[in-house]
Amino acid sequence: MYAVEVRDHIMIAHSFPSPLFGPAQGMHGATFTVDAAFFTNDIDEHGLVVDIGLAIEILAEVLSPLRYKNLDEVPEFAGKFTTTEFLSGHIFKGMADRIRGGALKDGGRVKRLRITLHESHMARGWFEAEI
Amino acid sequence: MYAVEVRDHIMIAHSFPSPLFGPAQGMHGATFTVDAAFFTNDIDEHGLVVDIGLAIEILAEVLSPLRYKNLDEVPEFAGKFTTTEFLSGHIFKGMADRIRGGALKDGGRVKRLRITLHESHMARGWFEAEI
Amino acid sequence: MYAVEVRDHIMIAHSFPSPLFGPAQGMHGATFTVDAAFFTNDIDEHGLVVDIGLAIEILAEVLSPLRYKNLDEVPEFAGKFTTTEFLSGHIFKGMADRIRGGALKDGGRVKRLRITLHESHMARGWFEAEI
Amino acid sequence: MYAVEVRDHIMIAHSFPSPLFGPAQGMHGATFTVDAAFFTNDIDEHGLVVDIGLAIEILAEVLSPLRYKNLDEVPEFAGKFTTTEFLSGHIFKGMADRIRGGALKDGGRVKRLRITLHESHMARGWFEAEI
Amino acid sequence: MYAVEVRDHIMIAHSFPSPLFGPAQGMHGATFTVDAAFFTNDIDEHGLVVDIGLAIEILAEVLSPLRYKNLDEVPEFAGKFTTTEFLSGHIFKGMADRIRGGALKDGGRVKRLRITLHESHMARGWFEAEI
């Protein structure tokens, strides 16, 4: 299987209002380095998995509502804990919707997608699934 | 599939007493950067794959008998070549035993585990399997 | 000149209430990977620049009041913009005070200190000065 | 499953003569950091996935016709776009042929191979398949 | 001294027509990850070394004539070997000219500049000087 992966990043604030999260219960934040990997069975006649320019664009689009935001104030996340893995899944959904909707030229060729969020030099989370 | 990966490291000495290993036959050593990746089908009600604090703790526990050790003197490794890939498998077993034994709250959700050891900026090994 | 550098990290929230900061005016956050480099003219009789265990400890101490915090609510930062470079200088001051106060055994040997904060894979800031 | 991964790099020139590639249509170039990952079901009696020395050697052999080359002048690539993903597949084929041909002692144990090319700190591509 | 460093990258082709360069004499290429570090004595009233947005912009401007280019065809480089260190110096000059010309608001505060080019995971070069 072929794959191409591109990188962006976001800087957000959030809180985890449950004793489970110990010192991370209060308002704090994170830089998330975000990698999006696109998997296809083959490359096209231009030697491409996907148009990397478009791939970078739709990743930026999906990240745009999160960029420099306090996630506690994003209506869509009400009642949710915006953990690294939750956000990986959320960004996956946004990307998958766009791919299914045709945002990538010839995007039907994308069989699988993985979204990885690095939260520090010590820890990261990801979500990967078929499209 | 969701995943979370955490990092630790160990500094050990060992030898590889077989001509196959050329210059690495004698006593030498390595810093192994160790990544443990936990895979689950879904995140829990707190938005978590696993409790990352517990994950870091059990990784440290499993690494503890290896930390700053001469692996040639660890009874469990008698007659074994403690290569990067062997150690990946060994640490996997220690982690899998603990997860099956309930060391991770709600650890039955962990379906898959991958242990990666980086031995230099040029080479790394890993072991990955279902739990 | 000899040097030793150790690493830690913090995850904080803050805002930059000035139009100058564009999209970063609102509450957002960052993971800062923090490197502290200690410079001496020579190594001691144990072959050390500083006791690396103590170095890690005092770095953790200085970072402790910032860890998982909303920096807008830290009284000491009232009226300040807690930029990457500002925080580098702030952490430098905390480290330098401790070193001058004797927190590092034989710390008088430390001539210079550099504190680096990586805010993303794209940008970082630091403060370096004589002690 | 066990795996071992080794690293090399190449510096090449090429052009992408199609309007699709925008600013990359003309002659430009890239440093590709190349990772080759070998997967086996088990480790051998020396604790090895593969002989890492041989693995590094056959990777260097496969990269040798590309090293410091203008890929537009490599006859084998005539009429092809030598994208990151195309090259990942090309290097995979060279490696797989050698493995099947016995270049790795006991190489029949290798079940799977992944070739990753990092083209910048922002983007990478890979090809992974059974052998 | 305070500093802030930002990152960009370019992908270029070039040749080194002298036997001294051995296998690198012919047309080949490189991805250069480019870091620009700005040094000031103090931070301004907004807590800044420089406006990081402007810093990224002028770096992109200076890199623009090199992006996706065959450096052998850039008139300004006629008769020059466009090595990593040469390019570090060249980009330094372009940045320094812009800073002296006022491209950075309040840029007179910048006392020193360092331009680093990473050519592979194994090698890099830089040029650093007063402004």
Add this chain to the structure above:
Amino acid sequence: MYAVEVRDHIMIAHSFPSPLFGPAQGMHGATFTVDAAFFTNDIDEHGLVVDIGLAIEILAEVLSPLRYKNLDEVPEFAGKFTTTEFLSGHIFKGMADRIRGGALKDGGRVKRLRITLHESHMARGWFEAEI
């Protein structure tokens, strides 16, 4: 000032026989990623700080007696603690001797040298001085 930096690595065993070193008193080991940075005032007529091929060669030569060794058995280190910073100084001396002895063509141009040893993803040491 111009600089070029190249990378190699060694895997060694050693012990630190003093209570000061706590858990690191016994025989253990490390992978040291070694960076050697050469500083000159200007580049030569080929656009070079130093001949990078020669630079890599003399670094390999200086590292050769350490590669895959138990440093406790290296006569030259008797009575010494082979810490990261001590080894940085030791490798510096070997490199500086070779440079002064003419191992680098036109090596008189090298004004300054820095040897950095990364011992883990968390800690590193270096020695830097005029030549």
